[in-house]
Amino acid sequence: xxxxxDARKSDLVRLAQERMxxxxxxxxxxxLQKLALTCRILFHMxxxxxxxxxxxxxxxxxxxxxxxxxxxxxxxxTEWNLLKVDEDLNVLEGGGMANPANRFHSWVYRARPxxxxxxxxxxxxxxxxxxxxxxxxxSHMDTCPLxxxxxxxxxxxxxxxxxxxxxxxxxxxxxxxxxxxxxHGQLVACSSVEEACVLAVLFERAARLQLLxxxxxxxxxxxELLAVEAHDWVSTPKRHQAAFAYYARRALRNGxxxxxxxxxxxxxxxxDQHTIPIEGGV
Numbered sequence: 001x002x003x004x005x006d007a008r009k010s011d012l013v014r015l016a017q018e019r020m021x022x023x024x025x026x027x028x029x030x031x032l033q034k035l036a037l038t039c040r041i042l043f044h045m046x047x048x049x050x051x052x053x054x055x056x057x058x059x060x061x062x063x064x065x066x067x068x069x070x071x072x073x074x075x076x077x078t079e080w081n082l083l084k085v086d087e088d089l090n091v092l093e094g095g096g097m098a099n100p101a102n103r104f105h106s107w108v109y110r111a112r113p114x115x116x117x118x119x120x121x122x123x124x125x126x127x128x129x130x131x132x133x134x135x136x137x138x139s140h141m142d143t144c145p146l147x148x149x150x151x152x153x154x155x156x157x158x159x160x161x162x163x164x165x166x167x168x169x170x171x172x173x174x175x176x177x178x179x180x181x182x183x184h185g186q187l188v189a190c191s192s193v194e195e196a197c198v199l200a201v202l203f204e205r206a207a208r209l210q211l212l213x214x215x216x217x218x219x220x221x222x223x224e225l226l227a228v229e230a231h232d233w234v235s236t237p238k239r240h241q242a243a244f245a246y247y248a249r250r251a252l253r254n255g256x257x258x259x260x261x262x263x264x265x266x267x268x269x270x271x272d273q274h275t276i277p278i279e280g281g282v
Contacts, residue, residue, distance in 0.1 A: 013233065020238040027194075027245055031057055032079040033260045034193040034244075035066055035117075040256035041247045042121060043074035045201055049122040053185070054098075056105045057117040057193050063087045065109065069096040078259045100161045107166030108173060108189055115189040117196035122185035125207040133182045136206055139213070139222050143206040144230035145199065147222075149177045156183035178203060192237065194244035201247065 004012065029037065035057050047053065053074070056067040064086050068077050083094035087106040091097060105118050129136070135152035138144060153172040157165045169187065173179045178199060179187040186203045190196035213219045 017236065017238075020236070020242075024238045024242050027241060029248075029260070030079070031059075031193070032066060032082055035082060036077050036079045036259040037244075037248045037251065037256075038119070038193055038197040039068060039074040039077035040251045040259045041197055041244075042119070042200060044251045044254055044256065045123075045204070045247075047121040047123040047200065047204065048074045049127075049185075051099070053119075053121040054102050054105060055117075055119050055121075056102065058109065058115075059084050064092060065105065067098050067102055067105070069094065070099045071096060075256070101159065103163065104160045104166035104169045107163070107170040111170040112173075112175075112189060114191055116191055117193045118187065118189045119196045119200040120185060120187045121200060121204075123204040123207075125211060126180070126186045126204050127184075129207045129211060130180060130182050130184055130186075136178075136180050136203070137210045137213075137219050138206060138227070139219050140206075140209055141222075141230055143202060143209065144222070144227050145202060145234045146178055146206060147227040147231045149231065150203075151176045151179045153179060153181045153184075156181070192240065195235075195237070195240040197247065198240050198243045 004015075007015075027034075035055060038055055042048070042053075042055070051071065051073065054067055055074075056065045058065050064084055066082050066084055068074075069081055069083050072081060081094065083096065083098055084092045085098045085102070086092060087110070089098050089100065089102055089106075101120075105120075108118055109115060133154055135154075136146065136150050138147045138150065151172055151174055153169065157168050160166065160169060169179070169181070172181075173187065173189060177188060177190055177195075179189075181187060186200065186207075188196050188199045188203060190199060210219065
């Protein structure tokens with residue numbers, strides 16, 4: 001008993017990471033199910049803004065990805081109504097059309113082969129902070145997964161439906177996993193759906209903490225080395241899988257179980273779904 005009390009911190013960190021490999025099992029959700037769950041998780045956590053925002057993940061063929069259909073809110077997305085589109089936003093599978101603002105996703109995917117999922121939302125605290133034209137200030141342990149991993153676009157380029165905005169946003173993101181867009185919202189670009197969902201949730205929490213701290217006084221910076229340590233401690237696939245699974249369970253318990261349990265439409269239902277007019281803006 002108590003054999004680890006003389007161990008160094010680095011050894012304990014390594015031991016914990018090793019144990020996570022077997023203690024945290026991989027989820028069995030399909031790519032489409034994870035994308036639908038992400039839409040519901042973010043809706044449940046206040047990321048919806050009408051029809052604004054896009055969530056995408058790479059599909060199997062190069063230059064293609066899955067996304068939601070324009071006209072459906074995050075709370076209406078299921079694994080069965082997602083679209084597969086190409087880089088030009090032509091629909092390859094599914095009915096309706098993608099959000100025209102998805103164009104900048106194509107630019108990010110081209111620039112970042114390591115990225116497999118992109119989330120762009122306008123949650124309230126991020127949106128409020130974006131109006132101040134200041135970058136995200138990461139000065140709390142919980143927000144350290146974004147430490148030195150969040151870029152800032154200080155000038156709003158307007159609606160992101162052109163190639164100019166796609167090139168600008170992809171360039172501003174650079175090699176980082178997150179981007180704060182002034183007068184707009186947030187963007188995360190990650191290697192997995194799980195990681196992107198977790199960081200999108202964290203981004204909004206970080207903005208909320210920043211606004212609360214700014215209202216009380218001057219924010220004091222955290223120690224850089226300790227912040228990097230915390231970043232690396234949390235930023236592992238197993239930790240992201242565990243956090244995503246928790247958020248998914250919570251969303252499913254709160255009435256979003258239809259997103260992966262709903263039966264696929266039959267032939268007539270699919271045809272009807274393709275022809276129902278749904279209004280919505282960019």
